[in-house]
Amino acid sequence: MADMRLRTMEKAGGPFLNHRRKVLLIIIGGIVILAGLCLWGLLMDPSRYAPNYGARLLAPSFAHPFGTDNLGRDMFYRTICGLSTSIQIGLLSALVSSIIALILGSLSAVFGGKLDTVIGFLVDLCMGVPHLILLILISIAVGGGAAGVIIGVAVTHWPSLTRVIRAEVMQVRSAQYVQVARKLGMSNWHIAAKHIVPHVFPQYLVGLILLFPHAILHEAAITFLGYGLPLDTPAVGIILAEAMRHLAGGMWWLAFFPGIALLCMTQLFDVVGDYLKILIDPHSARQ
């Protein structure tokens, strides 16, 4: 019987670049671009965007694709550096946020009862307060600066992922095969490591990647408002805040290119996360 089923299951042929391969390529492409951006900024020579008073407020040209600012700094390299900083901060804070979510979500699902109620209350509390206000409060409370931004973003982005993880853990814990394993005398450790983690991990990964764009935008937002990174760091939020002062003078490029670049990058994270979700979703096997 099984043989027949397998015998009738054959390679379907069709173009090499089928839907699934395309999705995989997009994901890999997205990750390569983002990682490249991050490394480029990290390894860049700061003299690239050092002040050059001989070239102040130049409109975009081949020498300066994004133009220069009032101190004669090259906006292209400054933007790249700013995006790189954003990715690093996003990575760190999304990672911390997702670990908080993983721990709270699992505790909530495994122990249930009062603990579940308390964690549920914390989730609601955190989601109920406007994000930006909470972020500003936390980053000021811990002393501002880069540490303030990272901590602020990290401890405000866990609630929705906590809910996802709680639901996934609860679902797999009540699955028949997990209950059978328990009756076969398997330890909690074995069940967690062999059944629960492999089930939850893909969901966690997607959640983590989808946290990035939020973290990055919020980092840019509080930096723009002046509560975040020190003014001398090349960060997109600071670039945009400075550009505000020159916009009325017709220096549109100061805000336009960095803004577009930030938007594109967050969109790219969204695309990678969404496509990864499609790839691990069993229903997508049909498309």
Add this chain to the structure above:
Amino acid sequence: MAILEVKHVDFRYGSGPWILKDISFSVEEGERVAILGPSGYGKSTLAKVIAGYLKPAGGEILWEGKPLPATGFCPIQLIYQHPEKALNPRWKMKDSLEEAGVPSEEVLTEMGIQEKWYQRWPNELSGGELQRFCVARVLKPETRLLICDEMTTMLDAINQAHIWNFVLAYAKKHNMTLLAITHNRYLANQVATRILRIPELNHVEVDQSSL
């Protein structure tokens, strides 16, 4: 002495309607008992309560005169109606089969489990093949009572006969007690030494319109 005693067991989910009410019966060692009746009378719930998956709201279940041990390999094992739900879809068949140790050669041969199935995923085998794995992994000396909850309802008659023939032979040879839960009276007659009817066992009002 009765090996299993079910004493005045009640059950409901949370504060929902009663599903089981005042169920009492006992099973002797080596007996083959069938619980027979249509759906809607809580047969599957009763199976889960006896096997220790669910805690009764009232009454008690005694195994050799004592409550069932909470950890370790359970002497009461339960086979479900849907084998595909009882196997981790992310595991290859061999890993599921050997989760609690390798089954004996006798079981593997007689169940007709083929080695070429070992490296397959659950969705690549038929229901009958999957159910053989589920039965084989619990047929161990430590299993003293096997509860078969509509074990072969989803299978064709040939697979049904194959699995039951072996389970019956195994139970006789190893003095394993059987509790078969089914809606099929022919099946109950064929496998059991004693038949209990769930409508007489369960003292709960069943809404006839829901049947």
Add this chain to the structure above:
Amino acid sequence: MENEVLLEVQHLSVGFESYNARVEKVFFNAITDLNLTVRKGEIVAIVGSSGSGKSLLAHAVMNILPDNARTGGKMYYKGELLTPEVMNRLRGRQIAFIPQSVAFLDPLMQVGDQVVGTLGEKARALQQKAFEHFGLKQSVAQLYPFQLSGGMARRVLLSTSYVAETEMIIADEPTPGLDLKIAIEALKDFRVQADQGKGVILITHDIDLALHVADKIAIFYDGRVVETADTQTFRGDGQGLKHPYSRALFNALPQNGFNLQRCPKCGATCATWNVDEEGMRCGCGDS
């Protein structure tokens, strides 16, 4: 003299394109070569194990297969070739489909309106008559699917075929988990409708039920109907049955003593049988 042929299915195949665990597209055949004839006034039961793909026959006839399905073969309804366009015209008017579960109902629509469907207000009276016929209170018409118990849902689904003045009914596992006696009672209505000249296809995994209700039984195995036989042939030791698989299946029933054939060579009972048009062979001869 046999009655007029209502539905004729010739060499139907249904397969699915899907993806395997990696990124390769595979093709999986669920129905390979299925032939079936349904005449006016008869109930034909298609019997096969759960999950073997026999529901797909109904979905193929009704033209409600998912997008990734590929079909082959021909179907005729009263001599007319059943194309998707013809089917969309006949569906619900000439051919009624009773699906397996309440999941096929629209969760946001009152069930009374769903039973009436697209037939307009003239069907309202018929719907009321149908509910009365199946012992449902008229107030049930105002309920939504989630408010129905399993038994009520089943009777609502049965009502859909009663309302449309159809000539053919395809019922997919209409009595799951029911006691044989109650199931036979529930399907008495099919007999009445068949005696009025309708054709009925009953898809079920329960051969006992088919033996009690149907006129003809089609044994479905591995994507094919291995044999269609009159219900009277299924008696004694099944010697009237042509195909060895149908004989083996019949003899394996609990009321026939769980009898299984053994392969004379290797002694296996059924683990390795391969079934084709001519017969069934033990897999031990293959290697």
